[in-house]
Amino acid sequence: MANLNKLTITEAGKKLAAGEITSVQLVDACLAEIEKRNPSLNAYLEVFADVREQAQKADARRAAGESHPLLGIPLAVKDNILIEGRRAGAASKILENYVASYDATVIKKLKDAGAVFIGRTNMDEFAHGSSTENSAYGPTKNPHDESRVPGGSSGGSAAAVAAHMALGALGTDTGGSVREPASFCGVVGLKPTYGAVSRSGLIAMGSSLDQAGPLARTVEDAELIFNAIRGNDPLDSTSIENKGPTLAQGSQGRTLKIGVPRKLLEKGIDADVLQQFEKSLDTLRAKGYEVVDIELPLAGLALAVYYVIMPAEVSANLARFDGVRYGLSLKGESLIDDYAKTRGDGFGAEVRRRIMLGTYVLSSGYYDAYYGKATAARAQLAREVAGVLENVCLIATPTTTTPAAKLGEKTDDPLAMYLMDIFTVTANLTGNPAISVPMGTVTREGKELPAGLQLTAAHGDEQSLFVAGKLLQ
Amino acid sequence: MISREEVLQLALLARLKLDDKEVAGLQKDISGILEYVGQISAVQPQGETFLSDSKDSPFGSRNVMREDSPRADGDTMAGKEEALRTAFPKKENNYNVVRKIIQKDE
Numbered sequence: 001m002a003n004l005n006k007l008t009i010t011e012a013g014k015k016l017a018a019g020e021i022t023s024v025q026l027v028d029a030c031l032a033e034i035e036k037r038n039p040s041l042n043a044y045l046e047v048f049a050d051v052r053e054q055a056q057k058a059d060a061r062r063a064a065g066e067s068h069p070l071l072g073i074p075l076a077v078k079d080n081i082l083i084e085g086r087r088a089g090a091a092s093k094i095l096e097n098y099v100a101s102y103d104a105t106v107i108k109k110l111k112d113a114g115a116v117f118i119g120r121t122n123m124d125e126f127a128h129g130s131s132t133e134n135s136a137y138g139p140t141k142n143p144h145d146e147s148r149v150p151g152g153s154s155g156g157s158a159a160a161v162a163a164h165m166a167l168g169a170l171g172t173d174t175g176g177s178v179r180e181p182a183s184f185c186g187v188v189g190l191k192p193t194y195g196a197v198s199r200s201g202l203i204a205m206g207s208s209l210d211q212a213g214p215l216a217r218t219v220e221d222a223e224l225i226f227n228a229i230r231g232n233d234p235l236d237s238t239s240i241e242n243k244g245p246t247l248a249q250g251s252q253g254r255t256l257k258i259g260v261p262r263k264l265l266e267k268g269i270d271a272d273v274l275q276q277f278e279k280s281l282d283t284l285r286a287k288g289y290e291v292v293d294i295e296l297p298l299a300g301l302a303l304a305v306y307y308v309i310m311p312a313e314v315s316a317n318l319a320r321f322d323g324v325r326y327g328l329s330l331k332g333e334s335l336i337d338d339y340a341k342t343r344g345d346g347f348g349a350e351v352r353r354r355i356m357l358g359t360y361v362l363s364s365g366y367y368d369a370y371y372g373k374a375t376a377a378r379a380q381l382a383r384e385v386a387g388v389l390e391n392v393c394l395i396a397t398p399t400t401t402t403p404a405a406k407l408g409e410k411t412d413d414p415l416a417m418y419l420m421d422i423f424t425v426t427a428n429l430t431g432n433p434a435i436s437v438p439m440g441t442v443t444r445e446g447k448e449l450p451a452g453l454q455l456t457a458a459h460g461d462e463q464s465l466f467v468a469g470k471l472l473q
Numbered sequence: 474m475i476s477r478e479e480v481l482q483l484a485l486l487a488r489l490k491l492d493d494k495e496v497a498g499l500q501k502d503i504s505g506i507l508e509y510v511g512q513i514s515a516v517q518p519q520g521e522t523f524l525s526d527s528k529d530s531p532f533g534s535r536n537v538m539r540e541d542s543p544r545a546d547g548d549t550m551a552g553k554e555e556a557l558r559t560a561f562p563k564k565e566n567n568y569n570v571v572r573k574i575i576q577k578d579e
Contacts, residue, residue, distance in 0.1 A: 085556075101556035102549065234544060237537045304510040315487060322488065324571060329562030335572050336488065344490030352489055356480070356499055357506060359487040369514065370507075376518035414502055415509060 005029035005074075005164040009221040012167055013069045016062065023055035023062075023072030023116060026167070030074045030118055034165045041141045043150075043159040045079055046087060047119035054116040061114050069224045071114035076166035078157050079120040080127060080203040081212065083107050090203045091135040092125045094321050094328045094346025104201020105236065106170060106212050106229040113228045118166050121156030125348045126318065127177055127205045129153050130420040133411055134350045141407070142184060145447040148404040151181030151420075154215065158185040161215050168216040168225055174205045175306055176399075176424025178213040179436035183399035183452025186438045188222045188469065189215045191424075193459050194431030195240035197226075198233035206313035207238075209306075209428040219437060219469035226462065258284060258455075258468075259294030259392035268422075269401045272442040273451050277398045280439040280453045280472055284396075287471045294388050294395065298381040299426055305381065306425040307418055308361050308374035314351075315358030321346065353414060382430040389432075389458040394468055397423045399436040399452035403444060423454055432456050435465040437472050474504045 004026050007015070015021045031051065038044050048054075051074070058072035077083060080090040082100035084107075089095035103111065110117075124134035132140045132155025140155040142148040143163035150159040154171025158181035161169050171178040173191035182189025190213045197212050204210060214225035233239045260281070265274065281291050323329030323342035332341040347355070361370035388395065400420060410417045427434035436452035443449070453472065457464040480499050484491050491499070550557075563570040 098560060099556070101553045101560065234546075235549065298516070301512055301516060304512045307506060308510050308513065319488075323562060325557075325569065326560035326562070332490075335574060336485075337490070338572060339488040340484075340490035343488055347489070349495070352491070352495070353499065353502055355487050355489065356483050357503055359483045360475075360503060360507070363483070363486065370510070373513050373516065374510075377513050377516040380516060380518045415505055418506075418509075 003029065005033050005167070007167065008218050009069070009073050009167045009216060009224055010218065012073060013071075016072050017067060023058040023074075024052060026072065027051050027055040027074050027116060027118070030165055030167070033163065034118070037143070037163050037165060040146060041143060041159050041163060042138050043121055043140050043156045043163065043165060044076065044119045045089075045091065045122050045137055045156070048086065048117060051116060051118055058114045058116055066114065068113045068228075070110065070228050072116060073167050074116045074118045075110065075225075076118050076121045076157050076160040076169035077107070078154050078169070078171045079123050080172055081107060081170055082201040082203070083117060086120070088120065088203065090126045091123045091137055092347065092351070093136045094343070095326075096328060098326055100201075102201065104212075105198035105233045107201060109229050109231070115228075121154070121160055121169065123156055124153035124177075124350070126203070126314070126351050127153040127172055127174055128314070128350045128354050130176065130180055130417055131405065131410065132156060132181070133407065134348055136348055139407055142404050144186065144449055145404070145444075148406050148449070149184065151184035151404060153177040153181075154189075155181045157215050158182055158187055158189065161185070161187045161217060168214060168221055170212055170225070170229075171215050172202055172205070172210055172212050173428065174209045175310060175428050176421045178215060179399050179424050179434060179452065179454060180420060182215055182436040183438075183454075184404040184450060186441070186450030187215055187217055188219050188438070189213065189436045189452075190222045190226055190462070190465070191427055191434050192226060192230065192462060193240075193433040194428075195238050196230050196433070196460070196462070198231070198236040198239045200233055200235035204317040206310045206428075207317060208313060209310060211428075218473060219435075219466055222435070223466050255391075255393050256289050257392040258289050258291045258394045258396050259388055260291060260396050261296045261299060262293045263295065264299055264423075265397065269398060270403070270442065273398050273400075273402060276440045276442065276451050277396075277453060281396065283472055284468060289468070291396075292392060294392060296384055296388060296395075296426075298377065298384050301377060302381060302426040302429055303418065303422050305374045305377045306421065306429060307357075308370050309378060309429070311354045311358030312362050312371050313358070315355045315362065318347070318351070318355055350414070378429050381426065385426065385430045385432060385456075386458070393457065393461070393464045395456040397454050398439075399423060399454040403442050403449035403451055427456050432459060433462045433465060435469055437469045439472065475500050475507070
């Protein structure tokens with residue numbers, strides 16, 4: 001059966017439940033597409049050899065009476081999420097042949113639901129990047145225009161979903177790494193409330209910022225995956241039960257007001273991206289939302305705050321990669337030289353850059369001026385956003401200022417690359433949930449390139465994101 | 474611009490071996506990035522810092538320490554010893570072989 005890989009998870013789930021199709025057929029359709037497109041897109045680093053077997057097991061579970069919206073659904077998994085017995089490398093040479101010894105909690109939950117894992121997807125090394133060009137295994141291409149980046153760091157996952165090589169995918173988002181590639185690839189990407197999804201089994205980047213999140217073709221599909229992976233986890237003490245909006249946020253009455261930080265949109269955004277943004281706001285107005293102007297005075301500094309806090313946490317989290325217990329292990333002339341050589345060789349340039357930056361802002365003499373100040377600014381920003389969300393239920397901006405850049409366009413200028421995160425980092429700093437939903441396309445050199453609308457809600461209020469997101473489809 | 478010595482000192486702290494070209498490149502990159510993030514010095518925070526457990530924190534910080542006793546659902550790493558050993562870069566008799574650290578009798 002052709003084109004089964006073009007079904008949404010929701011549609012596929014119905015057909016599976018009705019016995020019209022099998023998981024094996026779904027998987028075969030995805031594998032056929034992978035054979036056609038992955039050689040040029042490089043979305044998957046590895047397609048698991050036992051995919052069909054996994055699908056057969058799912059079909060057997062269904063025959064035995066089990067049912068779940070994700071039972072038998074083929075998903076792609078980012079290379080920084082551990083699946084026991086399978087390779088996981090965060091697209092880095094330092095973890096080249098590392099085999100995971102346990103399941104990430106999100107994986108365990110998806111296994112319980114019966115999902116099928118097609119393979120591990122390409123990413124910026126250790127999730128350091130916004131274009132998937134920092135992978136040690138070559139970049140992934142944007143399925144809409146193969147001369148362009150898919151975004152990052154979950155570029156492989158976004159491309160896999162956009163090119164119908166999976167029905168959905170898992171990514172991780174530390175500064176926008178699910179939402180930005182979703183925007184560039186024309187799919188839905190959700191960063192849950194911090195703590196809503198367990199981080200146990202994710203290769204950590206910034207522990208106060210990271211969240212695993214779904215990429216899918218529709219908001220309904222993203223919601224299905226989110227509901228399967230969410231929940232308090234004793235293995236992650238930062239995880240929360242996340243039953244809904246916290247009382248203090250005041251959005252329980254769902255005020256249907258959307259706030260737009262107009263000052264932040266005054267410059268730096270492509271005119272046609274802004275046009276699509278306004279059109280989407282019109283759609284939401286027509287569906288009953290009121291759109292008001294809001295002020296987020298500190299949001300302009302969010303990127304600076306992020307690029308102090310994130311490298312600091314990175315420098316701590318990546319200290320474990322020293323060649324002692326796992327991974328690349330090179331011998332130098334002394335113990336310190338062993339470490340320095342292993343890490344110097346095993347890590348790519350951007351990873352080394354961020355570790356160095358983090359080491360600087362945490363070092364004695366600079367700690368208070370940079371990390372101390374950034375942490376205080378972060379708390380202030382969080383209070384600001386919380387204040388705004390007492391009067392509106394959603395904050396709306398474009399996800400990115402431009403559509404996808406060309407491959408190689410920003411690789412010479414780290415700061416230019418960092419600026420791609422300008423609208424996405426706030427939600428990671430404050431812990432608020434945020435979603436990117438496609439808002440049409442813009443034309444560049446004759447090609448139609450997707451653009452995304454970002455909505456941010458109060459802590460625990462993913463519901464408001466889903467409600468509004470569905471209205472934009 | 475951050476000095477070459479400072480970059481080398483950071484590289485030592487970070488346990489990273491860098492060649493001269495990269496050191497020069499990092500002097501430039503780090504200086505540029507620090508200039509950008511330096512904007513945060515203008516922020517005048519008006520409350521507690523993020524990780525405080527003040528009651529008016531919007532995140533309702535709470536103490537998640539538990540009793541130091543085995544969890545009801547058991548040890549999630551039970552039975553994983555072989556997988557952990559497989560990952561050792563150098564093995565001998567089920568031990569991870571590492572460099573000798575203590576060199577003299579002190």
